[in-house]
Amino acid sequence: MTSGSSFLLAARQCEIAELEDLAQTGELVGAIGRFVHALQRERGLSNVFLSSHGSRFGEQRAQQVADCRQAEQQVRAQFDRLDTASSRVRNGARLFSRVAVVLHGLDGLPQLRDRVAARQLTTREATAAFVRLIAGLLAVVFEAADSATDPEVSRALVAMFNFMQGKEFAGQERAFGAGAFAAGGIDGAGQQQWRHLVDSQQACFQVFSEFAGPEVLRVDQAGRDATLLAEVERMRRMACAGRPGALDANLSQPWYELSTRRIDAMRAVEDVLALHLRHLCEARIAQARSELRDQRAMLQALASGAAYPEAEPATAYGPHLERSLLGMLQEQSRRLQAMGDELDAVRATLNERKAVERAKGLLMAHRQMSEDEAYKALRRMAMNQNRRLVDVAEAVLSLAEVLPGRR
Amino acid sequence: MTSGSSFLLAARQCEIAELEDLAQTGELVGAIGRFVHALQRERGLSNVFLSSHGSRFGEQRAQQVADCRQAEQQVRAQFDRLDTASSRVRNGARLFSRVAVVLHGLDGLPQLRDRVAARQLTTREATAAFVRLIAGLLAVVFEAADSATDPEVSRALVAMFNFMQGKEFAGQERAFGAGAFAAGGIDGAGQQQWRHLVDSQQACFQVFSEFAGPEVLRVDQAGRDATLLAEVERMRRMACAGRPGALDANLSQPWYELSTRRIDAMRAVEDVLALHLRHLCEARIAQARSELRDQRAMLQALASGAAYPEAEPATAYGPHLERSLLGMLQEQSRRLQAMGDELDAVRATLNERKAVERAKGLLMAHRQMSEDEAYKALRRMAMNQNRRLVDVAEAVLSLAEVLPGRR
Numbered sequence: 001m002t003s004g005s006s007f008l009l010a011a012r013q014c015e016i017a018e019l020e021d022l023a024q025t026g027e028l029v030g031a032i033g034r035f036v037h038a039l040q041r042e043r044g045l046s047n048v049f050l051s052s053h054g055s056r057f058g059e060q061r062a063q064q065v066a067d068c069r070q071a072e073q074q075v076r077a078q079f080d081r082l083d084t085a086s087s088r089v090r091n092g093a094r095l096f097s098r099v100a101v102v103l104h105g106l107d108g109l110p111q112l113r114d115r116v117a118a119r120q121l122t123t124r125e126a127t128a129a130f131v132r133l134i135a136g137l138l139a140v141v142f143e144a145a146d147s148a149t150d151p152e153v154s155r156a157l158v159a160m161f162n163f164m165q166g167k168e169f170a171g172q173e174r175a176f177g178a179g180a181f182a183a184g185g186i187d188g189a190g191q192q193q194w195r196h197l198v199d200s201q202q203a204c205f206q207v208f209s210e211f212a213g214p215e216v217l218r219v220d221q222a223g224r225d226a227t228l229l230a231e232v233e234r235m236r237r238m239a240c241a242g243r244p245g246a247l248d249a250n251l252s253q254p255w256y257e258l259s260t261r262r263i264d265a266m267r268a269v270e271d272v273l274a275l276h277l278r279h280l281c282e283a284r285i286a287q288a289r290s291e292l293r294d295q296r297a298m299l300q301a302l303a304s305g306a307a308y309p310e311a312e313p314a315t316a317y318g319p320h321l322e323r324s325l326l327g328m329l330q331e332q333s334r335r336l337q338a339m340g341d342e343l344d345a346v347r348a349t350l351n352e353r354k355a356v357e358r359a360k361g362l363l364m365a366h367r368q369m370s371e372d373e374a375y376k377a378l379r380r381m382a383m384n385q386n387r388r389l390v391d392v393a394e395a396v397l398s399l400a401e402v403l404p405g406r407r
Numbered sequence: 408m409t410s411g412s413s414f415l416l417a418a419r420q421c422e423i424a425e426l427e428d429l430a431q432t433g434e435l436v437g438a439i440g441r442f443v444h445a446l447q448r449e450r451g452l453s454n455v456f457l458s459s460h461g462s463r464f465g466e467q468r469a470q471q472v473a474d475c476r477q478a479e480q481q482v483r484a485q486f487d488r489l490d491t492a493s494s495r496v497r498n499g500a501r502l503f504s505r506v507a508v509v510l511h512g513l514d515g516l517p518q519l520r521d522r523v524a525a526r527q528l529t530t531r532e533a534t535a536a537f538v539r540l541i542a543g544l545l546a547v548v549f550e551a552a553d554s555a556t557d558p559e560v561s562r563a564l565v566a567m568f569n570f571m572q573g574k575e576f577a578g579q580e581r582a583f584g585a586g587a588f589a590a591g592g593i594d595g596a597g598q599q600q601w602r603h604l605v606d607s608q609q610a611c612f613q614v615f616s617e618f619a620g621p622e623v624l625r626v627d628q629a630g631r632d633a634t635l636l637a638e639v640e641r642m643r644r645m646a647c648a649g650r651p652g653a654l655d656a657n658l659s660q661p662w663y664e665l666s667t668r669r670i671d672a673m674r675a676v677e678d679v680l681a682l683h684l685r686h687l688c689e690a691r692i693a694q695a696r697s698e699l700r701d702q703r704a705m706l707q708a709l710a711s712g713a714a715y716p717e718a719e720p721a722t723a724y725g726p727h728l729e730r731s732l733l734g735m736l737q738e739q740s741r742r743l744q745a746m747g748d749e750l751d752a753v754r755a756t757l758n759e760r761k762a763v764e765r766a767k768g769l770l771m772a773h774r775q776m777s778e779d780e781a782y783k784a785l786r787r788m789a790m791n792q793n794r795r796l797v798d799v800a801e802a803v804l805s806l807a808e809v810l811p812g813r814r
Contacts, residue, residue, distance in 0.1 A: 003483075003486075003510050004507045004508075004509075004510035004511040004514060005507070006491065007486075007491065007503045007504070007506045007507035007510060008503070008504065008507040010491035010492075010499070010503045011499065011500045011501070011502075011503035011504040011507065012500070013491075014495075014496060014499030014500040014503060015500045017495060017499075018500070076410075079410075079414075084413065084414065084417035084420075085417075086495070088421075088424060088493070088495040089421060090495075090497075092417070092418065092421030092424075093418045093419070093421040093422045093425070093556075093743060094418070094743050094747070095418075096414045096415070096417045096418035096421060097414070097415065097418040097736070097739050097740055097743055098740075099414045100411045100412070100414035100415040100418065100736055100739075101411075101736050101740065103410050103411035103414060104411040104732055104733060104736055107411060149500075325511055326511060329504070329507055329508050329511055330778075332504050332507075333504055333505075333508065334768060334771075336500060336501050336504055337764060337765070337768055338768070340501070340761075341761075341765055344761075351751075354747075354748075354751075357744060358744070358748055361741060361744055361745070364741075371737075
């Protein structure tokens with residue numbers, strides 16, 4: 001075989017290796033989805049436990065902590081499978097940094113739980129700690145989606161990331177709403193924040209529905225209980241549509257249970273997404289392997305001078321090795337180019353999130369804000385101007401040039 | 408040490424491994440630069456040899472072929488250093504495919520030379536074969552630039568790619584001009600094509616000067632002989648500025664020699680670029696290694712509970728491991744994010760070339776054109792409409808939606 005052919009085969013082997021890495025990434029993302037769900041429940045139960053001064057959900061909370069620990073072990077096992085020794089993991093620098101942040105957060109989790117159990121934290125403080133940890137886990141999923149090199153898999157990961165992020169906004173809405181009802185009233189700022197959580201969910205689910213395959217969307221549709229959704233909307237309207245004012249404190253628990261049913265239904269969709277991702281990777285790997293086999297057989301036959309007397313017209317290669325190899329090279333280049341183009345298109349949606357991150361960084365550097373303050377400032381601007389977060393972020397970034405310089 | 412810290416260190420090790428890969432890529436790019444230069448000379452000599460019916464440059468051509476073979480061996484040695492067995496080479500699928508195309512072209516080189524020696528090819532055919540081979544080599548450089556993960560190195564590679572591409576347009580101009588003078592006249596289409604070669608060079612050198620560091624630009628400026636440039640401009644004007652018509656055939660050789668002096672001066676700049684790239688990689692690797700050492704020492708000290716009583720305020724870490732580690736994590740995240748943003752900005756210029764490639768692919772698919780025909784069609788549109796190639800490409804792409812579909 002010529003050296004050109006061996007590079008052609010090596011290129012295909014790289015594609016297979018990338019797909020195998022993606023299959024492993026898919027398992028990591030699946031484990032993160034289960035763990036995030038457990039943490040969201042723990043956050044909700046802790047919330048009610050704290051706001052009821054320890055009188056409610058004490059036992060359920062303890063049970064949920066046990067569930068959480070189990071899900072955490074699975075995520076840790078997936079982290080351990082990441083090949084930190086090789087230094088050749090795709091997007092390794094960013095991915096490992098995100099994992100380090102998560103592990104650091106996990107190390108602090110036992111202490112957080114002790115303080116919740118001892119009621120040494122406010123509801124707001126406990127919620128913020130869980131929100132941070134979950135954001136760290138979602139950032140790992142984001143890096144995984146951003147490093148995928150296969151457009152179909154990347155598409156599935158983008159759908160998954162957005163669904164998980166949307167579900168997290170739903171979780172935050174559950175906690176926020178439960179708190180507002182329990183407090184017996186809501187002010188204008190509270191209403192705005194609630195509406196913002198609803199809008200954020202919708203934006204995420206919109207991207208999800210653009211990127212998820214029809215088989216996933218069908219499950220998502222089937223899982224939507226119209227009665228449940230109507231009830232959620234009714235309670236949202238009760239709290240947000242009218243003037244700020246009193247709310248019936250007795251509605252805190254019904255709201256919490258309603259939201260929980262909705263979020264649990266989302267969890268089922270996540271499982272389908274994870275399964276779909278796994279099947280997709282398996283199918284793409286099988287396909288790439290079979291193409292590699294064909295390619296290798298053809299190159300060997302060509303190298304040994306064998307003709308294909310009975311080959312069908314479409315696959316018939318003439319006696320000229322030179323011409324056939326050229327055809328294979330051109331086909332491969334065209335295919336890789338088409339994949340690259342499609343990948344660029346899929347990734348464009350990830351750039352919206354990057355713009356928000358970048359704007360946050362800018363505010364942190366130039367206004368000496370913490371990450372949390374920067375995010376809140378952006379969100380406040382978005383709410384006040386009634387614009388999407390990404391649009392506000394881009395407006396902030398366009399101001400970067402007039403801000404005092406700092407490299 | 409905590410597992411969080413070990414991921415933090417692993418992230419840094421990934422960065423170092425990426426930089427080491429880039430250093431090797433730099434050597435490959437350097438070898439390609441030398442080989443392309445040798446091929447450009449061989450193309451020029453073969454051109455004159457063929458157009459003089461074998462009466463001129465026969466000996467120089469034979470000598471140049473020997474030089475070319477040597478430069479080719481160095482490129483092949485660099486290709487052999489690529490780790491095709493690991494399947495984990497960054498951007499491996501695309502890079503290896505480009506290499507396969509080049510190796511295929513190199514396999515055909517002896518036959519091409521035999522046919523030139525036997526004068527079985529027209530000047531145009533021989534030129535086209537060399538242009539294709541050089542385009543394949545430059546595509547390898549492009550993939551190398553596109554896969555760089557360090558913004559500074561990426562910047563240097565973008566400068567280098569554009570310089571090499573500009574020099575190749577200068578080489579094509581040399582051949583085209585020599586042919587036009589030798590033919591004793593030029594028509595309107597010929598003048599347009601010549602002007603287009605000049606514009607293409609300028610566009611490349613413009614990008615180069617935006618991305619090259621001041622030390623490289625200084626050498627580039629110093630290497631520009633004003634008398635030589637003025638003479639090049641005078642001869643260009645003679646051929647292109649007036650009405651189409653007769654040219655003095657005796658000017659073919661002076662034009663050829665003048666262009667050769669200009670192109671040889673460019674070769675010297677390429678060497679400086681390659682050297683700069685090597686130094687840059689070495690400096691970045693040394694810096695990353697030293698930061699890794701510091702980070703590891705600090706984490707170990709923190710883990711063993713040691714304080715830094717004499718540390719300076721800026722680097723002082725309090726007694727709380729928890730807080731210090733968090734600071735390191737945040738610093739690393741911020742740094743990686745800034746690098747990612749800068750990298751995106753550098754890569755944007757590479758997307759212009761991708762647009763041209765994509766438009767070519769579109770024409771090939773929908774108009775059943777060969778790659779060469781598609782490129783010529785785009786160039787013709789650019790010339791006729793007096794627009795940049797990338798603008799024409801983007802116009803073609805925006806028509807994609809109304810063209811009959813084909814996935």
